[in-house]
Amino acid sequence: MPTVPSRLPAIGTNVFSTMSALAVEHDAVNLGQGFPDFHCDPQLVDLVHQSMLAGQNQYPPMPGVAPLRAAIAAKVDSLYGKRYDPHTEITVTSGASEAIMCAILCSVGPGDEVIIIEPAYDCYLPAILLAGGKVVTVSMQLGEQGFTVPWDLVAAAVSARTRMVVINSPHNPTGAILRQADLDALADIVAGTDILILSDEVYEHMVYDGQQHVSVAGHARLAERAFVVSSFGKTYHVTGWKVGYVLAPAAMSAELRKVHQYNVFTVNTPMQHGIAAYMADPQPYLDLPAFYQHKRDLFRAGLDNTRFTLLPADGTYFQCVRYDAISPLPELEFAKWLTAEIKVAAIPLASFYVGGKEQGIVRFCFAKQDATLELALARLARV
Numbered sequence: 481m482p483t484v485p486s487r488l489p490a491i492g493t494n495v496f497s498t499m500s501a502l503a504v505e506h507d508a509v510n511l512g513q514g515f516p517d518f519h520c521d522p523q524l525v526d527l528v529h530q531s532m533l534a535g536q537n538q539y540p541p542m543p544g545v546a547p548l549r550a551a552i553a554a555k556v557d558s559l560y561g562k563r564y565d566p567h568t569e570i571t572v573t574s575g576a577s578e579a580i581m582c583a584i585l586c587s588v589g590p591g592d593e594v595i596i597i598e599p600a601y602d603c604y605l606p607a608i609l610l611a612g613g614k615v616v617t618v619s620m621q622l623g624e625q626g627f628t629v630p631w632d633l634v635a636a637a638v639s640a641r642t643r644m645v646v647i648n649s650p651h652n653p654t655g656a657i658l659r660q661a662d663l664d665a666l667a668d669i670v671a672g673t674d675i676l677i678l679s680d681e682v683y684e685h686m687v688y689d690g691q692q693h694v695s696v697a698g699h700a701r702l703a704e705r706a707f708v709v710s711s712f713g714k715t716y717h718v719t720g721w722k723v724g725y726v727l728a729p730a731a732m733s734a735e736l737r738k739v740h741q742y743n744v745f746t747v748n749t750p751m752q753h754g755i756a757a758y759m760a761d762p763q764p765y766l767d768l769p770a771f772y773q774h775k776r777d778l779f780r781a782g783l784d785n786t787r788f789t790l791l792p793a794d795g796t797y798f799q800c801v802r803y804d805a806i807s808p809l810p811e812l813e814f815a816k817w818l819t820a821e822i823k824v825a826a827i828p829l830a831s832f833y834v835g836g837k838e839q840g841i842v843r844f845c846f847a848k849q850d851a852t853l854e855l856a857l858a859r860l861a862r863v
């Protein structure tokens with residue numbers, strides 16, 4: 481038997497799959513892994529079905545079907561005031577995950593440094609390692625305002641080898657959002673350098689209390705050097721469909737497409753046509769903030785009657801809580817205990833830090849039917 485050299489020796493099954501399996505095993509309400517437990521709009525399913533019946537079942541063009549790229553261009557223009565060329569600057573990908581992998585593999589080389597801001601979503605690290613790059617971490621700071629990015633520390637982390645900075649807003653797992661001043665600070669840091677930006681904006685339509693998502697696409701100084709990534713899985717309640725996209729200047733998109741072409745080549749055709757037709761009406765994504773704010777408020781009001789301490793939640797469908805009044809356990813142990821004994825699954829925040837970090841915080845997902853949230857709250861109130 482040959483020995484298999486591991487390119488990713490430290491990477492195991494991710495915490496989301498682990499906690500979902502544990503939730504099933506213990507018949508727990510799964511507020512761990514981020515996905516809705518309700519259906520998408522049946523009209524979206526109809527449109528995909530019609531596309532299949534119309535025979536749109538063969539390979540689409542490598543960068544995505546034309547109507548979908550046109551619909552994305554129109555949406556981004558109307559929301560963020562930036563016109564991306566659908567032919568050369570928009571690429572449809574197999575979820576945001578593939579977009580992120582391609583963006584990193586096409587631009588990071590051996591020895592290049594990539595700055596990520598922790599806590600960080602789990603898929604950035606393995607992509608950087610596969611590219612031969614070095615991960616440089618900067619930790620968000622937790623204060624009265626919740627988690628914020630210390631831009632002075634990001635500036636201090638930049639070196640001659642820095643190739644890319646990865647940002648994520650609205651932010652998984654903290655629910656924090658970046659504001660105009662944050663993007664301006666980042667633009668100042670990278671001005672005059674060749675540093676690229678990877679901006680993960682998959683929760684772009686989940687921002688609350690009348691606040692607006694500030695997209696890198698609409699920030700001229702950053703957009704000229706950025707891969708901006710989004711995902712229809714989040715926006716249309718179809719995380720299993722795995723359709724996303726990347727916006728980037730033509731030269732960057734051309735490099736990204738070289739990896740995309742030999743990674744998946746194309747993304748499934750009928751889903752693309754169905755989503756393109758559905759996008760003709762902007763109302764579904766314009767309604768999303770109110771839809772999720774109701775759930776966030778319901779969940780937060782319920783948690784107020786428990787011994788958990790709420791952290792701010794300005795965006796995403798995640799709510800982080802402190803549990804120091806309840807237990808001294810490390811986060812993973814606490815999340816497992818909560819799943820097995822209280823029958824509510826959560827995700828430890830420590831799993832979003834490269835070396836782990838114990839802060840006594842877990843993340844709940846509130847993309848659930850109100851009844852599911854109420855059941856979880858009744859159980860959490862007993863803790």
Ligand code: PMP
Nearest residue numbers: 575576577601652682711713724
């Ligand atoms: N980035 C973040 C921050 C996410 O939460 C997710 C969702 N899992 C992704 C990227 C990946 O999105 P997709 O499921 O479209 O690949």
Ligand code: GLN
Nearest residue numbers: 496497512513514515652
């Ligand atoms: N993005 C989802 C979350 O943060 C999980 C996706 C996955 O399981 N890879 O929960």
